[in-house]
Amino acid sequence: MQRRAQREQPERAKRLTRVLVCAAAVPVMLVATGCSSDSGPDDDGGEKAASASASASPSPTVQAAAYRTLPEACRALSKKTLEDLAPKAKSGKEGSSDDVASRASCSWSSLDNNGVKGSQFRWLNVSLLRFESDTTRGPGDKLAQEYYDKQVREIRATPGAKGLNAQAVTGTGDEATAVRYDLKKKEGTFKQQTVVVRVENVVVTLDYNGAGLAGDKTPDAAALLADAKKAAKEAVLSVTRANGPAAVSGSPSAPASGRPSAPASKAPSASASGKS
Numbered sequence: 245m246q247r248r249a250q251r252e253q254p255e256r257a258k259r260l261t262r263v264l265v266c267a268a269a270v271p272v273m274l275v276a277t278g279c280s281s282d283s284g285p286d287d288d289g290g291e292k293a294a295s296a297s298a299s300a301s302p303s304p305t306v307q308a309a310a311y312r313t314l315p316e317a318c319r320a321l322s323k324k325t326l327e328d329l330a331p332k333a334k335s336g337k338e339g340s341s342d343d344v345a346s347r348a349s350c351s352w353s354s355l356d357n358n359g360v361k362g363s364q365f366r367w368l369n370v371s372l373l374r375f376e377s378d379t380t381r382g383p384g385d386k387l388a389q390e391y392y393d394k395q396v397r398e399i400r401a402t403p404g405a406k407g408l409n410a411q412a413v414t415g416t417g418d419e420a421t422a423v424r425y426d427l428k429k430k431e432g433t434f435k436q437q438t439v440v441v442r443v444e445n446v447v448v449t450l451d452y453n454g455a456g457l458a459g460d461k462t463p464d465a466a467a468l469l470a471d472a473k474k475a476a477k478e479a480v481l482s483v484t485r486a487n488g489p490a491a492v493s494g495s496p497s498a499p500a501s502g503r504p505s506a507p508a509s510k511a512p513s514a515s516a517s518g519k520s
Contacts, residue, residue: 306377309384310444314372315486317350320479321370329452329471330354330368339371348372362460365431370479371449384445385418392419392442395449399423399438416477417443424469432457435465439476446483450476 318336326333332354339349351369358364375387400410405425413420420441427434436453452472454463 304379307383309377311487313345315482317348320482346374362458365455369451373447375445388445395440396421417441417480437469437472448479
């Protein structure tokens with residue numbers, strides 16, 4: 245019996261060990277299960293909250309541009325104005341553009357030959373550039389103002405300009421600047437007048453220069469400037485008329501889908517314009 249008791253003792257010890265191991269494993273499983281149950285709903289709810297927040301964010305909007313088109317550049321000035329400023333010009337030369345509703349230009353060259361007394365040269369150019377509102381770059385009138393400021397700075401920095409003078413022009417568009425200067429060339433002294441105007445989201449640049457060639461007298465700069473201001477005001481009016489009574493500003497719009505218009509093309513070369 246003693247030997248039998250000795251054999252049963254190790255077996256009871258083994259059974260006790262198994263019971264203790266199983267008992268220890270139960271709390272571990274409960275803890276693991278509890279952590280898993282607590283974390284699931286929070287993660288799910290966080291994702292749903294983030295998704296709801298993203299869907300609630302409003303789409304970006306930008307104020308609509310006031311003007312949606314441009315007039316035909318070669319018809320931006322009246323026949324009477326063209327006869328006064330470029331009397332010998334047969335017709336206007338339209339500038340190249342891949343989108344005439346956003347960018348257009350036209351130029352007129354006039355040479356009044358007076359024989360042995362010389363000749364009077366005139367060159368007139370009108371450039372129209374329209375900016376569209378864009379959700380990333382801003383409203384069209386703001387983009388037009390930035391371009392307007394850049395144009396004025398570049399004109400004031402014209403190489404070789406003599407006696408340069410810049411002045412604000414009132415009563416024309418939302419803002420306007422006239423810049424005048426002389427350029428001396430082998431043919432004579434050219435009197436250059438440039439008027440830059442911003443009206444809403446459109447920038448109008450009007451260039452007008454004149455020279456007395458082959459011994460003819462130099463034209464009066466003040467008279468040329470007065471003509472240039474008059475023509476610029478007329479070009480601005482043509483922009484307004486081209487857009488009709490529906491052109492209104494200050495109304496909010498849906499997100500803009502169009503891209504801003506391309507930068508204006510450069511004016512004709514010096515050989516054609518007499519500007520340098």
